[in-house]
Amino acid sequence: MGIKTYEEMNDLELDILKEIGSIGGGNAATALSSMLSAKVNMSLPGVEILGFNEALDHLGDPEELVAAIFVEMSGELSGIMLFVLTKEFSDEILFRMLGKADSDFLALDEIDSSVLIEIGNIVISSYITAMASLTGVNVELSVPQLALNMLGGIMSVPIAMMGQHSDRIMMITGEFKIDGKALNSNMLLLPDVESLNVLMKKLGVE
Numbered sequence: 001m002g003i004k005t006y007e008e009m010n011d012l013e014l015d016i017l018k019e020i021g022s023i024g025g026g027n028a029a030t031a032l033s034s035m036l037s038a039k040v041n042m043s044l045p046g047v048e049i050l051g052f053n054e055a056l057d058h059l060g061d062p063e064e065l066v067a068a069i070f071v072e073m074s075g076e077l078s079g080i081m082l083f084v085l086t087k088e089f090s091d092e093i094l095f096r097m098l099g100k101a102d103s104d105f106l107a108l109d110e111i112d113s114s115v116l117i118e119i120g121n122i123v124i125s126s127y128i129t130a131m132a133s134l135t136g137v138n139v140e141l142s143v144p145q146l147a148l149n150m151l152g153g154i155m156s157v158p159i160a161m162m163g164q165h166s167d168r169i170m171m172i173t174g175e176f177k178i179d180g181k182a183l184n185s186n187m188l189l190l191p192d193v194e195s196l197n198v199l200m201k202k203l204g205v206e
Contacts, residue, residue, distance in 0.1 A: 005193065006049050013205060020134060021172040025174055036093070036096045045173060048170075049169075051168055052155065055155065060151060064087075065105050066150075066154055068084045069117060070145045071141045072142040073139050073140070073141060073191065075139045076198055079195055081127070081187065082190075083187050084151075091103060092181065097115050098111065113146050120146070124187070127172070134203065169190065170188070172189055173185070
């Protein structure tokens with residue numbers, strides 16, 4: 001009998017998601033290192049199942065302006081993924097890619113936006129590739145979209161889209177180090193409950 005809510009996931013199932021996060025983070029670090037021509041490492045990720053307010057507290061000030069890259073999953077897994085970039089993370093990327101320092105989040109041009117979308121797409125795709133390699137699932141991703149908003153507004157998206165499955169959010173947290181500079185990484189992974197059961201069954205955990 002499969003799980004019916006995120007809250008029912010046991011330690012073994014969470015450890016499996018941590019392993020996916022670890023491999024995905026490593027893949028993302030390798031890809032970013034090549035793209036940025038810099039040494040990029042990823043800390044061992046944590047996986048937490050948090051309520052909306054807990055997740056918001058973990059991420060920071062609800063009124064902080066952030067960027068987020070959003071994709072929808074389809075195929076054998078359904079759900080959404082959201083990669084949240086702080087201004088510090090975005091500034092580091094835009095400086096290294098375009099030579100821009102302290103960019104105005106509210107005045108990003110098309111090139112700025114394209115760079116952030118590409119970075120988010122690389123990170124998200126790295127996690128999906130890790131998931132596919134471990135489980136053999138076929139997952140398709142929608143065209144990534146960039147959103148700029150206060151953190152509270154960004155966090156309302158997964159609740160609105162996936163609230164019928166759970167009032168909880170699965171968060172993969174970690175830290176990228178770009179040439180030694182530590183930058184927080186927060187990935188929100190929200191497969192529907194049926195998809196979680198598919199993942200676990202593929203891995204022989206039922």
